[in-house]
Amino acid sequence: MALTNPHATAGRVTAIVCDDSALMRRMLADALGAANVDVVGTAANGAEAIELCRRSRPDVLTLDMQMPGLSGMDVLRQLPPGGPGVIVVSAYTAEGSALAVEALSIGAAEVIRKPQLGASMAEFRAELGAAVQAAAATRPRTTPRAARPAAAPPRPAPPARRPSDRQSAAPAAPARRTTGARVSRPLVLVACSTGGPRALAQFVPRLPSPCGAGVVIVQHMPTGFTAPLAARLDAVSKLTVREAKEGDRIDPTVALVAPGGWHLRLEGERVRLTQDPPIGGLRPRADVTIEDAVRGWGDRLALVVLTGMGSDGLKGARALKAAGGVVLSEAEETCVVYGMPRSVEEAGLSDVVEPLPALPAALGAVIR
Numbered sequence: 001m002a003l004t005n006p007h008a009t010a011g012r013v014t015a016i017v018c019d020d021s022a023l024m025r026r027m028l029a030d031a032l033g034a035a036n037v038d039v040v041g042t043a044a045n046g047a048e049a050i051e052l053c054r055r056s057r058p059d060v061l062t063l064d065m066q067m068p069g070l071s072g073m074d075v076l077r078q079l080p081p082g083g084p085g086v087i088v089v090s091a092y093t094a095e096g097s098a099l100a101v102e103a104l105s106i107g108a109a110e111v112i113r114k115p116q117l118g119a120s121m122a123e124f125r126a127e128l129g130a131a132v133q134a135a136a137a138t139r140p141r142t143t144p145r146a147a148r149p150a151a152a153p154p155r156p157a158p159p160a161r162r163p164s165d166r167q168s169a170a171p172a173a174p175a176r177r178t179t180g181a182r183v184s185r186p187l188v189l190v191a192c193s194t195g196g197p198r199a200l201a202q203f204v205p206r207l208p209s210p211c212g213a214g215v216v217i218v219q220h221m222p223t224g225f226t227a228p229l230a231a232r233l234d235a236v237s238k239l240t241v242r243e244a245k246e247g248d249r250i251d252p253t254v255a256l257v258a259p260g261g262w263h264l265r266l267e268g269e270r271v272r273l274t275q276d277p278p279i280g281g282l283r284p285r286a287d288v289t290i291e292d293a294v295r296g297w298g299d300r301l302a303l304v305v306l307t308g309m310g311s312d313g314l315k316g317a318r319a320l321k322a323a324g325g326v327v328l329s330e331a332e333e334t335c336v337v338y339g340m341p342r343s344v345e346e347a348g349l350s351d352v353v354e355p356l357p358a359l360p361a362a363l364g365a366v367i368r
Helices: 022-034 046-056 072-078 094-106 121-137 196-206 226-234 286-297 314-323 340-346 356-366
Strands: 014-018 038-043 060-063 085-090 110-113 187-192 214-219 240-243 254-257 263-267 270-274 301-305 326-330 352-354
Touching: 014 022, 014 046, 022 038, 022 121, 038 046, 046 060, 046 072, 060 072, 060 121, 072 094, 085 094, 085 121, 094 110, 094 196, 094 226, 110 121, 187 196, 187 286, 196 214, 196 226, 196 356, 214 263, 214 286, 226 240, 226 254, 263 286, 286 301, 286 314, 301 314, 301 340, 301 356, 314 326, 314 340, 326 340, 326 356, 352 356
Parallel strands: 014 038, 014 060, 060 085, 085 110, 187 214, 187 301, 214 254, 240 254, 301 326, 326 352
Antiparallel strands: 263 270
């Protein structure tokens, strides 16, 4: 077990690396260092990782799923509330991908693939750096609230909050807004990123079948992880949920998940998958799918923006609103990271703002 780094730089993100391979631990530590992250410990097994997290209280833990003794899943379940944001670093195998998706559904923040032989380390470092930002953003807020005037009457304690991209001295009251807008059999587009698998596990099973004209989901994930995500959702949903394939048609009884590593394009009711360059580091990118849908569907669109880091969906939401569609966004109080919904809400584009448990019913009220 490596000792805590006494030279960690104040104010920088700190991380612990856990993997049973010494070579992978070294590669991850080097990549994190290149991303200006202070590695304060490395662990060769799950028990060491838990002890290091208890002692060092890092911002981020990179975690292998398949280890002897305590597995990565065991570690994730034993981490205390308020522990580090967890990045699953998974082998690109059927078992590894399924375990990674399960880990995301119970609390991991992000998943990245272990680098393959001959893969670009520059790309891996960039991907790991983005994952660190997202995972660190899931840590509880530590910024103190603004002091209230002495004469102010006491207020009840606010509900537990999820972290935000924007650190605020005094969290705003939960935002809720509904609209009387109705759309006839719309195509339903769902956009999400960090925390998305957990949110989708609550949202998608509560959708009816049929659902509007059909459902398309863009969740930011690497290649190989969206098929297990779709299978996991399919097992508990009324809709048929599967990873989209080239030439698929929009179907009111089906939810199509954009495959990791591909942009999902729409030509009317037909799906096209492209390897066009990533946009803002993302492929798939929700904006691409939304803007295609606007061109083909006009005002028969309903966009649902769930938890996620960044602002993917904002450009598409502008185009959708200009065409007369409806935008629903998740309220900050239930977001793992209040980034994507915040960008849409602050741009004045949200017709409906509701916490996650209320969004399926809110979408049902929009569809006619």
